[in-house]
Amino acid sequence: MLLRSTPAEDGVDDRDPRREAYRYAMSDRLILRSQLDCVDSRLPGTGVFDIKTRAAVPIRLDVLNYEENSGYLIKTLTGALESFEKEYYDLIRSAFLKYSFQVRIGNMDGVLIAYHNTARLFGFQYVSLEEMEATLYGPGNGTRVFNKCVMLLEKVLSDVAGVYGERSVRCTFETRERSQQLNVWIEPAEWDEQAEGKPCPIAQLDIKVASFLQGESEAVRGARAVADGRAWLLHWRISQSALDAVDIRANLENAQGRQFRVLNFPAGIETMKEMEERWESLNYGGGKTRTLQDLVGLTTKDQVEGEGVSASSEGVDSGDGVGKEMEKENIDAHAPPPPSLDSRLQSPSSVFQTMEFRPANRGIEMLRQLALEGRDETRREQAEGREKVVWGVALPSCRETLDSESVEGGDIDGVPGVEDDLVEVGGVAVEVGDGATALGESTVEPVIPKERGWGHTAPDAEGATKGGV
Known part of the structure; x- marks a missing residue:
C-alpha cells in the first residue's frame, strides 16, 4: 500500500516504547x-x-x-x-x-x-x-543487480503513484512463471461509492524489460547480463492496460487466487466440519482463544440481536461455529461470513470461510512420516540418557536376598511374571537367594547388582558363601 498521508490513530498505542536501531x-x-x-x-x-x-x-x-x-x-x-x-x-x-x-x-x-x-x-x-x-547471481555481481532493481522499482512506483493523483493506493504485483511481464493492479485505498457516485475504479500496468550488453544489438537473457562483465543496459516499457474494469478486476482476482496459499488438513482431520472445529481451537500453545463476545463484552440475547447477530435458546451464534439447523442443511464451507459486530473484528469462523484446504499429498505425508520417526528417535535418545534407578544400596560386597516363601507361582511380593532366580531392578539383574526375607520387611539386606552371564559371591544369612551364574 502506498500512502499519501499518515493514517488516523485508533486511540490504542501498543507500540514497544524501547528504542530500535x-x-x-x-x-x-x-x-x-x-x-x-x-x-x-x-x-x-x-x-x-x-x-x-x-x-x-x-x-x-x-x-x-x-x-x-x-x-x-x-x-x-x-x-x-x-x-x-x-x-x-x-x-x-x-x-x-x-x-x-x-x-x-x-x-x-x-x-x-x-x-x-x-x-x-x-x-x-x-x-x-x-x-x-x-x-x-555469481561472485561480484550483487551490486549490479541491486542497483538495477532499485532503479526499476523507482520507475514503476512513479507511474503507480500517478494513476489516481493524490490518493493513497493499494497495489498487487505479479510476474507469472515463464513470463517476461510484470503486472501491477492499482486501486484507491479508500473509496466511498455513495459519495463518489460510482464503483471503485481499478487500473492495470504491464511492465516489460529487456537486457542488452555493450557491443550487442540483440537482447540477452537476464542471467547472462548479470554474469557478463560488460556494461549492462536495461530497456523497460510501462503501459496501462486498455481492458475494461470488469476484465481487469477478473485478472486481479485470478492473480490473488494464484498467490493464495492452500493449507493441508492436519493429521487426523478429513472433513471440512472437523477442520472448522480445529480452526476454532487453534491458539498455537497460547492461552484460551477469546471469542467475539469476549472482545466486545456482549453477554445478553438482546445485546446480540441488537447488533444483527442471530441468537437462539441453545446459545449465541456469533459466527464462531455452525448452528444446529445449519449443520442439517450442510451449508457450504465457503459461504460468506455472517455480519460482524465491528469491521475491525473477525470471528474465527469468518476468517475460516476465506481459507482453502486440501488433503495432504504424498510429499506431505512423507514429511509427516519422517517427523513421526524423528520424534520416536528423540524419545529413545532421551530414555537412554536417563539415570538407572536401583532399589536399595548397591555395595560390591553384598547382595539382596529374598525370602523363598514369598516367591510362589512366579510372584515376588505380589509382582507377577518373575519365575527364575534373577530379578530386573532398574535395568540391572539381581539374584534371588534362598531363605531370604521378602521385600518390604525389616531385614532387607543391601543389594549387589548382577549382570546376566556373570557370577558373584556374597555371604548368605548364615555367613556361608553362595555363587550365582
Missing part, C-alpha cells in the same frame, strides 16, 4: 530502511549482522500440523531430506534474495541463521552477504 539508504527517489539486530567487532566492515530463524521444511509446508511436524530432525550435512543441505538449498530458492537486499540496505555484513523445528534448535550458520549473492 535502523539504518537508512537513499536512491534517487526512495528512502529505504533496514532494522539492525546485532553487532560484533570480530566481523569485517561495520560488524553489524541480522538474526534469522529458519523452520525445517515440514513446518514451512504443513503449517497446521505444526505439533506433529516438530518431531522432524536434521541429521546430516548432505542429503535430499533431513539435512542442512536441503534447508540451505531452499534458502537459495526463496529467502536469500530478501536477506541480501535487507543486508545491503542496512550496510550489514551478513545474517546468522538458526535452524529449528519449533521444538529444538539444530544449529547456527553465519552467511555473509558475499556468499548469499554468489549463490544467487
Whole structure:
C-alpha cells in the first residue's frame, strides 16, 4: 500500500516504547530502511549482522500440523531430506534474495541463521552477504543487480503513484512463471461509492524489460547480463492496460487466487466440519482463544440481536461455529461470513470461510512420516540418557536376598511374571537367594547388582558363601 498521508490513530498505542536501531539508504527517489539486530567487532566492515530463524521444511509446508511436524530432525550435512543441505538449498530458492537486499540496505555484513523445528534448535550458520549473492547471481555481481532493481522499482512506483493523483493506493504485483511481464493492479485505498457516485475504479500496468550488453544489438537473457562483465543496459516499457474494469478486476482476482496459499488438513482431520472445529481451537500453545463476545463484552440475547447477530435458546451464534439447523442443511464451507459486530473484528469462523484446504499429498505425508520417526528417535535418545534407578544400596560386597516363601507361582511380593532366580531392578539383574526375607520387611539386606552371564559371591544369612551364574 502506498500512502499519501499518515493514517488516523485508533486511540490504542501498543507500540514497544524501547528504542530500535535502523539504518537508512537513499536512491534517487526512495528512502529505504533496514532494522539492525546485532553487532560484533570480530566481523569485517561495520560488524553489524541480522538474526534469522529458519523452520525445517515440514513446518514451512504443513503449517497446521505444526505439533506433529516438530518431531522432524536434521541429521546430516548432505542429503535430499533431513539435512542442512536441503534447508540451505531452499534458502537459495526463496529467502536469500530478501536477506541480501535487507543486508545491503542496512550496510550489514551478513545474517546468522538458526535452524529449528519449533521444538529444538539444530544449529547456527553465519552467511555473509558475499556468499548469499554468489549463490544467487555469481561472485561480484550483487551490486549490479541491486542497483538495477532499485532503479526499476523507482520507475514503476512513479507511474503507480500517478494513476489516481493524490490518493493513497493499494497495489498487487505479479510476474507469472515463464513470463517476461510484470503486472501491477492499482486501486484507491479508500473509496466511498455513495459519495463518489460510482464503483471503485481499478487500473492495470504491464511492465516489460529487456537486457542488452555493450557491443550487442540483440537482447540477452537476464542471467547472462548479470554474469557478463560488460556494461549492462536495461530497456523497460510501462503501459496501462486498455481492458475494461470488469476484465481487469477478473485478472486481479485470478492473480490473488494464484498467490493464495492452500493449507493441508492436519493429521487426523478429513472433513471440512472437523477442520472448522480445529480452526476454532487453534491458539498455537497460547492461552484460551477469546471469542467475539469476549472482545466486545456482549453477554445478553438482546445485546446480540441488537447488533444483527442471530441468537437462539441453545446459545449465541456469533459466527464462531455452525448452528444446529445449519449443520442439517450442510451449508457450504465457503459461504460468506455472517455480519460482524465491528469491521475491525473477525470471528474465527469468518476468517475460516476465506481459507482453502486440501488433503495432504504424498510429499506431505512423507514429511509427516519422517517427523513421526524423528520424534520416536528423540524419545529413545532421551530414555537412554536417563539415570538407572536401583532399589536399595548397591555395595560390591553384598547382595539382596529374598525370602523363598514369598516367591510362589512366579510372584515376588505380589509382582507377577518373575519365575527364575534373577530379578530386573532398574535395568540391572539381581539374584534371588534362598531363605531370604521378602521385600518390604525389616531385614532387607543391601543389594549387589548382577549382570546376566556373570557370577558373584556374597555371604548368605548364615555367613556361608553362595555363587550365582
